[in-house]
Amino acid sequence: MKAIIDCNNFYCSCERLFKPHLHNRPVVVLSNNDGCIVSRSDEAKRLGVEMAGPYFMAKPLIEKHNISVFSSNYNLYGDLSWRVMETLRMMLGKKNVEVYSVDEAFLDLSIFPENELQAVAMKIRTTVEQWTGIKVSVGVAPTKVLAKLANRLSKKNKQQTQCVMVLDTEEKIIEALRITPVEDIWGVGFRYAQKLKEFWGIYDALQLRNVSEEFARTHLGGVVGVRLVRELKAVPSKEMEDELVSKKMIATTRMFGSPVGDINDIKEAVATYTSRAAEKLRRQHGAARIVNVFIVAKGEDHNTDYRGAMHSHFITLPTATSFTHELIKPAVALVDTLYKKGTLYKKAGVMLSGIVPDASIQGNLFVSESRNCERKLMDMIDNINFSQRDDVLKFAASGTTRDWKMRQELRSPRYTTRWNELYEVH
DNA sequence: TCTGGGGTCCTAGGACCC
């Protein structure tokens, strides 16, 4: 049996943790640049605030109901996420926890007898809440897709379920499938849901479970669809994954706080994003050969990925590297080839690919003394920055004024990672 | 003039997730 554990309204919960007066009050948290709403408390949901809706459109509603609004505070959320995951790892053992996102983790519960699962799930929920202050929901079932479904149902009626739902019999599974609309299944997005309903009259998860594998293969994305239907049938087809599996592409891209016309500002931004990407690269012990930079001018569609993005160039390095300074140099040079004077830009991004394990870099066998020093330097920088959950140490190319930085006008203090922003009790 | 079979690699595009 597997479980998915999910922090309730995670970003909002993090904000409330240090603002007790906001308990039972409506709260929302905004995306980068204060653009969209990405987290809502239950009270805000009930007032009709839409998920992922633009902030400026929701503003009248927010002001009318006096809803508290916060910019994203990733230092805080990242730290609290880490605490939640550490709690799970301590309870269940590292190898039984697969961190799936900042606020979710899959758990392998096969070490427990089935008749104890309800109690185990409850224990997990209460322990996480007691140790971190974050409320979570737990869904338990034979497969990941069914666990997700259980998790979702556990939140529907919190009073009754206490945010825990275990689907351990065929009857419970059937009933859960029956009351779940097809669009609420993990792996069925907007497009598939529309197709399923309009063309084939499939409206709930139970109906979808009963389609043939051929149908799933043809209409739901090939083997992806086949796996999905099998999971609904309680046949495990998405196994627990090793978190150490390396990413094949690492990207850091951001909108600017306001449009930028100065090439030096763009270079600073690109250097900053490159540093972040390099940090992620080193965390997975990787090294990259391909550096891709793109910039998007004001008025252009920024919802394109790196393939379609305007003004994108890449460079292939002679050898793969994970050293920030060796990646910044070519990245900044690419800005020169992309930039057009007199144009205002609203977004830039850096992508690293051609990633190999850094132990296998060609020529790495006989590394010189100086490269070892550089490696130690990178480790030191990473350790210090990690301890702050922020880049307190940075390369000069990243600039110091950062006029291009994103808007975060409503950010709360970084309570858990900065001494001078510590929560005060009077 | 006829023109097989088996394979790899790359790109584009479409879907999905939080």
Added chain:
DNA sequence: TCTGGGGTCCTAGGACCC
């Protein structure tokens, strides 16, 4: 005036190879 960021997987089709 203002709509985020960072990924994943799969398929199809074309180029190219022996």
